[in-house]
Amino acid sequence: MKLSFWFLDINTEKEDNRPEVQIWGITEDGKRVLLLDRGFVGSFFAIPRNLSPDEAARKISAIKGVEKTEITRRKHLGKEVDVIRVYVKDPDEIDEVAKRVSKMEFVEGCYGHDIRYSMQYMFEKGISPSGWFEVEVEEEKNRNARVDGIFRIIGDFKRVDKNYLPGLRIMAFHCVLIGEKGSPDPERDPVIAISVLGDDVRTFTGEEKEILSSFVNYISSFDPDIIFSYGANKRDWDYLVRRAKANGIYLDVGRVKSEPHTSVYGHVSVTGRANIDLMDFAEDLYEVKLKTLENVAEYLGLGRPDDIEEHELREMKEKGDIDSIAEFSRRRVYLIREIGDKFIEYAVQLSQIVGLPLDHVASAAVGFRVEWFIIREALGRGELIPQRKEVSAETYVGGMVLSPRPGIHSNVAVLDFASMYPNIMVLNNISPDTYIPPDEEVPQEECNIAPEVGHRFRKEPPGLYKEILRKLLSARKEIKEALAKVEENSAEHKLLAAREKAIKVIANATYGYCGWIGARWYMKPVAEATAAWGRYTIGKAMEIARKMGLEIIYGDTDSIFVKYDTGKVNKLLEEIKRELSLDIKLERIFKRIIFTEAKKRYAGLLEDGTIDVVGLEFVRGDWPKVARDAQKKVIEIVLTEENVENGIRRAKEYVSDLISKMKAGEIPLKHYIIWKEITKSAEEYKARAPHVEVARIMREKGWRVQPGDKVGYVVVKGSGKLYQRSLPYFMVSVEDVDIEYYIENQVIPAVMRVLSPLGVKELGVATGGLADFF
DNA sequence: GCTAAGGAGCTACCG
DNA sequence: ACCGGTAGCTCCTTAGCG
Numbered sequence: 001m002k003l004s005f006w007f008l009d010i011n012t013e014k015e016d017n018r019p020e021v022q023i024w025g026i027t028e029d030g031k032r033v034l035l036l037d038r039g040f041v042g043s044f045f046a047i048p049r050n051l052s053p054d055e056a057a058r059k060i061s062a063i064k065g066v067e068k069t070e071i072t073r074r075k076h077l078g079k080e081v082d083v084i085r086v087y088v089k090d091p092d093e094i095d096e097v098a099k100r101v102s103k104m105e106f107v108e109g110c111y112g113h114d115i116r117y118s119m120q121y122m123f124e125k126g127i128s129p130s131g132w133f134e135v136e137v138e139e140e141k142n143r144n145a146r147v148d149g150i151f152r153i154i155g156d157f158k159r160v161d162k163n164y165l166p167g168l169r170i171m172a173f174h175c176v177l178i179g180e181k182g183s184p185d186p187e188r189d190p191v192i193a194i195s196v197l198g199d200d201v202r203t204f205t206g207e208e209k210e211i212l213s214s215f216v217n218y219i220s221s222f223d224p225d226i227i228f229s230y231g232a233n234k235r236d237w238d239y240l241v242r243r244a245k246a247n248g249i250y251l252d253v254g255r256v257k258s259e260p261h262t263s264v265y266g267h268v269s270v271t272g273r274a275n276i277d278l279m280d281f282a283e284d285l286y287e288v289k290l291k292t293l294e295n296v297a298e299y300l301g302l303g304r305p306d307d308i309e310e311h312e313l314r315e316m317k318e319k320g321d322i323d324s325i326a327e328f329s330r331r332r333v334y335l336i337r338e339i340g341d342k343f344i345e346y347a348v349q350l351s352q353i354v355g356l357p358l359d360h361v362a363s364a365a366v367g368f369r370v371e372w373f374i375i376r377e378a379l380g381r382g383e384l385i386p387q388r389k390e391v392s393a394e395t396y397v398g399g400m401v402l403s404p405r406p407g408i409h410s411n412v413a414v415l416d417f418a419s420m421y422p423n424i425m426v427l428n429n430i431s432p433d434t435y436i437p438p439d440e441e442v443p444q445e446e447c448n449i450a451p452e453v454g455h456r457f458r459k460e461p462p463g464l465y466k467e468i469l470r471k472l473l474s475a476r477k478e479i480k481e482a483l484a485k486v487e488e489n490s491a492e493h494k495l496l497a498a499r500e501k502a503i504k505v506i507a508n509a510t511y512g513y514c515g516w517i518g519a520r521w522y523m524k525p526v527a528e529a530t531a532a533w534g535r536y537t538i539g540k541a542m543e544i545a546r547k548m549g550l551e552i553i554y555g556d557t558d559s560i561f562v563k564y565d566t567g568k569v570n571k572l573l574e575e576i577k578r579e580l581s582l583d584i585k586l587e588r589i590f591k592r593i594i595f596t597e598a599k600k601r602y603a604g605l606l607e608d609g610t611i612d613v614v615g616l617e618f619v620r621g622d623w624p625k626v627a628r629d630a631q632k633k634v635i636e637i638v639l640t641e642e643n644v645e646n647g648i649r650r651a652k653e654y655v656s657d658l659i660s661k662m663k664a665g666e667i668p669l670k671h672y673i674i675w676k677e678i679t680k681s682a683e684e685y686k687a688r689a690p691h692v693e694v695a696r697i698m699r700e701k702g703w704r705v706q707p708g709d710k711v712g713y714v715v716v717k718g719s720g721k722l723y724q725r726s727l728p729y730f731m732v733s734v735e736d737v738d739i740e741y742y743i744e745n746q747v748i749p750a751v752m753r754v755l756s757p758l759g760v761k762e763l764g765v766a767t768g769g770l771a772d773f774f
Numbered sequence: 775g776c777t778a779a780g781g782a783g784c785t786a787c788c789g
Numbered sequence: 790a791c792c793g794g795t796a797g798c799t800c801c802t803t804a805g806c807g
Contacts, residue, residue, distance in 0.1 A: 398793030512791030557789045
């Protein structure tokens with residue numbers, strides 16, 4: 001029979017010592033199905049040297065674990081080569097076999113053995129997750145799984161052209177874990193509550209064993225396709241599994257009997273379901289500095305629940321106030337679900353484009369998302385997949401940044417090259433497979449030669465990157481055109497917007513990818529040449545602007561800021577396009593804009609009245625709220641006040657008023673917290689610094705502080721270095737705060753940053769410091 | 775012995 | 790576990806002073 005399904009997830013298992021691919025799908029009429037394939041044999045490729053392919057294949061066939069070999073042709077960085085395809089029956093042995101083959105003196109190298117079995121399967125069969133497929137199957141009667149049907153795959157897959165999702169069953173969950181002291185410890189602290197939200201909401205409290213088994217039961221009866229959480233990959237899943245074990249329960253939440261288990265990219269897999277930790281997507285929200293569930297929900301316009309601190313939860317628990325705890329958890333499980341709704345469309349599109357299952361693509365870092373996309377494209381071109389190599393990092397020169405003209409300017413136009421790096425790569429055919437090593441002689445007219453660095457790339461044939469990027473860029477263009485014709489807020493619009501964003505992310509990361517030493521296609525000259533052409537491009541654009549008599553105020557990598565003169569700017573855009581064959585756009589116009597002496601920092605007022613702050617303290621997460629807010633207010637005043645002197649006067653008044661409030665203790669403690677990330681383990685720090693010292697104090701008090709965590713601290717009164725008088729914020733009350741420090745070292749620098757370019761030398765306000773005394 | 779200058783270390787930003 | 794360019798803080802060492 002033919003089965004048509006939407007591809008949710010894939011994994012491989014061993015059944016009776018034989019590898020089995022398991023594909024989890026959903027049919028048009030809402031049946032959950034499991035498709036099995038035991039017939040697939042994994043393989044890799046070996047390039048022979050100094051020996052005929054026949055002979056090499058014969059010798060390789062004799063190696064233990066090799067099922068069979070075949071001679072075929074592939075491309076190796078664009079060059080056609082004879083290769084031996086080596087099939088290995090047991091997926092667990094493929095690495096070993098490849099290692100043995102690599103060591104044979106007639107083998108130049110092995111390729112593709114480090115591609116996971118399930119990925120090999122998808123590539124070979126021409127399928128990818130999060131899309132619709134049709135395949136010939138037979139019913140499998142002797143197997144058990146929690147689905148509506150189990151089938152053996154007996155035919156080839158056919159892509160079905162459907163552009164919508166099946167009816168997915170989606171649930172969210174939220175756990176309340178409370179540490180007796182410090183961070184909750186699965187060895188000691190029981191699970192207090194779990195909230196689930198599927199087609200109804202439940203909060204399980206009481207006996208831990210009951211909580212956990214209710215959770216398992218809920219999942220098995222609701223049977224979700226997607227499970228949303230916030231932070232569960234790092235914390236909850238492992239905690240729950242361990243607490244379940246302590247209670248003699250098996251946390252059986254998959255579609256076959258299984259516990260959640262750690263898989264690639266720090267991801268936790270739940271067999272047959274897509275486990276999506278929304279914290280992974282929150283990482284992309286760079287505007288949210290502290291990625292708490294509450295902050296992310298607020299940012300996404302979902303409202304903000306009451307902030308409840310750890311110690312408040314602990315007090316609720318001690319008082320036996322289970323109702324408050326349940327309410328806390330229930331509010332959050334709703335938010336998790338709503339955040340999930342905001343991301344699901346994007347996640348599906350990303351999964352389709354990258355070709356990784358929904359749950360994997362969510363947790364994969366940008367570099368791997370790009371890489372899997374490239375792998376799929378490369379295989380389509382008959383390319384071998386390079387192995388990751390251990391290479392040492394070599395730096396190269398990047399983008400060009402202009403020193404700004406400090407001060408306040410009016411009517412400034414920002415001109416941006418559209419997707420500059422990707423377009424430069426396409427234009428010059430920059431790619432690992434078109435790169436010409438220095439020792440190779442190629443006629444100059446057949447090469448594109450990078451400025452400054454001199455790297456050469458073949459003009460023909462089109463390289464891997466060129467084709468990939470051309471596809472992405474044109475797909476994006478088409479989507480943008482379609483978007484303009486579709487009604488906003490419609491389902492179609494959402495889908496297109498999500499797809500457009502997913503494509504943009506991949507295209508823009510390709511340049512960074514090729515200069516990443518962990519990349520399979522790492523090649524420094526590729527990155528270096530792209531950056532060099534970028535500098536050339538922006539330099540040329542500025543030259544043209546100058547010749548036209550336009551005043552250049554600033555520029556960074558792919559943008560130039562010029563005094564806005566409509567006629568000249570339009571002409572400039574045309575001229576640049578003509579001369580450089582790259583698209584440049586008038587991106588925005590600032591009515592007024594302030595630059596300091598520093599690069600990458602400015603604040604401007606746009607025509608629609610919004611204010612854009614770039615690089616300054618206001619957008620930095622490691623400055624306390626009191627200083628950030630003050631700077632924002634001062635920016636608002638001086639940008640919107642027509643008369644600069646009036647603006648300065650009002651700003652000074654505002655700051656003076658704020659300082660009085662600070663001294664009077666009217667500013668809440670929260671506004672004094674400085675958040676900084678702990679980026680490495682304690683031993684690795686060479687310097688004594690406030691946040692490092694605070695992390696140490698927290699650890700002593702039973703908190704788990706790991707690399708990647710942010711610690712919040714406050715500088716308190718006392719003597720000595722800052723690191724000697726910084727404390728975790730929860731150990732401080734507002735009377736302890738060193739207000740002087742915050743005035744002199746936080747608020748004043750932040751506001752002066754904006755005011756000094758306007759000629760303000762000092763605030764002339766009573767700061768309470770030594771200056772006042774004299 | 776004190777201080778200003780400058781460098782090292784660090785984090786978070788821009789495009 | 791995408792890149793390089795950049796600012797600006799805190800801590801710490803050292804050159805310069807006399």
